Amino acid sequence: MKNVLSTKASSINRALDEIGDKWCLLIIQEVLWGINTFTEMLSATGASRGVLSDRLNWLQSVDCLRKNRANPNRPTYHMTKKSIELYHNGLMAMNWERKYFSTPELDAVALIHNRCGKAFWPIMQCDYCNQDVYCQDVSFIPGPGAGKDQRVTKTRRRSSSIQRGDLGKTLYRNLINLLGDRWTANLVALAFHGLKRFDDFHKELPVATNILADRLKLLVNEGIFCQLPYHQSPLRYEYHLTDKGQDLFPYFSTLLEWGDKWCQTSKGEPMLMHHRSCEQSLKTQVRCDQCGETLVATEVHFKL
Numbered sequence: 001m002k003n004v005l006s007t008k009a010s011s012i013n014r015a016l017d018e019i020g021d022k023w024c025l026l027i028i029q030e031v032l033w034g035i036n037t038f039t040e041m042l043s044a045t046g047a048s049r050g051v052l053s054d055r056l057n058w059l060q061s062v063d064c065l066r067k068n069r070a071n072p073n074r075p076t077y078h079m080t081k082k083s084i085e086l087y088h089n090g091l092m093a094m095n096w097e098r099k100y101f102s103t104p105e106l107d108a109v110a111l112i113h114n115r116c117g118k119a120f121w122p123i124m125q126c127d128y129c130n131q132d133v134y135c136q137d138v139s140f141i142p143g144p145g146a147g148k149d150q151r152v153t154k155t156r157r158r159s160s161s162i163q164r165g166d167l168g169k170t171l172y173r174n175l176i177n178l179l180g181d182r183w184t185a186n187l188v189a190l191a192f193h194g195l196k197r198f199d200d201f202h203k204e205l206p207v208a209t210n211i212l213a214d215r216l217k218l219l220v221n222e223g224i225f226c227q228l229p230y231h232q233s234p235l236r237y238e239y240h241l242t243d244k245g246q247d248l249f250p251y252f253s254t255l256l257e258w259g260d261k262w263c264q265t266s267k268g269e270p271m272l273m274h275h276r277s278c279e280q281s282l283k284t285q286v287r288c289d290q291c292g293e294t295l296v297a298t299e300v301h302f303k304l
């Protein structure tokens, strides 16, 4: 029997439940950058054959990968209309990784915007007021689809952990290592909604308390949360996002917008983002910092 967890309806959680597993994130990343065959993916991701074929099947079942059998001996995997729209999310993941980690493979890569011909850095701006978006300026309000989601806590998919050294040329390996666990990612998302205390996290994410404590500890160790005492005796702590944690906002907001579009129910968005700088509901654009145009996957190439 499947275990079901009831949590506040959230497009971030829906997106994470579809593609947020470490191996899925890795596969999508590799396919986005042009790795297309099973053999190439095997070596690029470091996954076992069983795990890789399991996740490839899963991603096809949720319409995030398409298998091309033109050459039956060498099928290739491609992005779909749905998964190509994770491109902005991938760029935001790269931004965060580049800011906080030095990775020789990543540092050597320059992103070139074909439209303006320049090396660029992707920036997130508000579609309405064109200002850069910071999480301090965004609030979340219940949308027409607010309510509860029933989520399966255990799936038939085999899970396995990735060792730090196993991630090869992955462009945002640290982010995937950290957020490729859905409870960890859920906790960061809840922190963006203003949650700070263990009991509040537990109320929204009713998983076993030892799992919750373990993930909070991990997030503190990784510098995403810092602990601030709010009660002296007994000593109790709140968990606050650090600057490094707050800088994950573009990753989560792009995931939310993707989930709103691709993982929605008939009721509409569970949650709306509001941009306080312009007092409008927030729709983000990821743009080239050189020419200001919105970035699309087909107009960007990498230069080593």
Ligand SMILES: [Zn+2]
Binding pocket: 126, 127, 128, 129, 130, 131, 275, 277, 278, 279, 280
């Ligand atoms: Zn705005």
Ligand SMILES: [Zn+2]
Binding pocket: 113, 115, 116, 117, 118, 120, 288, 289, 290, 291, 292, 293
């Ligand atoms: Zn440009």
